Amino acid sequence: xxxxxxxxxxxxxxxxxxxxxxxxxxxxxxxxxxxxxxxxxxxxxxxxxxxxxxxxxxxxxxxxxxxxxxxxxxxxxxxxxxxxxxxxxxxxxxxxxxxxxxxxxxxxxxxxxxxxxxxxxxxxxxxxxxxxxxxxxxxxxx
Numbered sequence: 001x002x003x004x005x006x007x008x009x010x011x012x013x014x015x016x017x018x019x020x021x022x023x024x025x026x027x028x029x030x031x032x033x034x035x036x037x038x039x040x041x042x043x044x045x046x047x048x049x050x051x052x053x054x055x056x057x058x059x060x061x062x063x064x065x066x067x068x069x070x071x072x073x074x075x076x077x078x079x080x081x082x083x084x085x086x087x088x089x090x091x092x093x094x095x096x097x098x099x100x101x102x103x104x105x106x107x108x109x110x111x112x113x114x115x116x117x118x119x120x121x122x123x124x125x126x127x128x129x130x131x132x133x134x135x136x137x138x139x140x141x142x
Contacts, residue, residue, distance in 0.1 A: 004062040008032060013075070016047035016055040032061045039067065046071060054078055073113045076132045083109065090137020100139040106130055 010028055019025055019040040029036050039059070047055045056072040073079075081087065084099030103126070110117065110125045119125035130140050 004064060004066065007061045007063050010059045010061065011056060012059065013054050013056045014043065014047075016050035016053045017044050018051065019043045019047075029059070029061075033065045034061055034067045039069070043069070050074075073116045076109060076113065076129055077136060079109045079112065080129070080133050080136060080138060084133075084138050086138075089135075093135055093137035096137055097139045098137045100141050101133050102141055106133065106140065 010032075012024060012028055014025065021036045021040055025040060026036055029039060043057060047053075053074045055074055057069045058072060059067055059069040061067045077089070080101060081089070083101045083105040086099040088098075090096045090098045106126050106129050107122075109129050110122055113125070113129075117125045117128065119128060133140055
């Protein structure tokens with residue numbers, strides 16, 4: 001059996017366990033002719049344990065209109081907001097701090113995100129997450 005020919009690879013960030021055929025799912029997948037209900041059912045089953053998180057999915061759609069998808073870790077911003085106990089980042093991150101995260105929490109986020117981070121070294125990955133925290137108006141403490 002030969003390999004299937006890939007038509008397109010899409011990335012969607014959806015609420016875990018709560019995907020519906022409505023936009024953005026329907027508008028992203030509909031033009032490619034795949035079964036939207038089948039995708040939403042499979043996505044919701046695989047993310048049911050993570051309700052409350054945004055879980056990105058990388059969807060590979062093949063020429064025969066079949067598909068497969070890989071789940072990624074929640075975005076760093078969401079993990080940082082949860083760690084700091086805040087609802088949103090600062091409107092003026094350089095002047096107004098909305099919360100704080102510890103270096104230990106940053107290390108936990110690096111471990112959770114693992115292979116989804118574009119870094120070879122955990123120290124570099126931690127610096128990336130720290131930069132994201134600071135750009136959100138979070139103070140990084142020891």
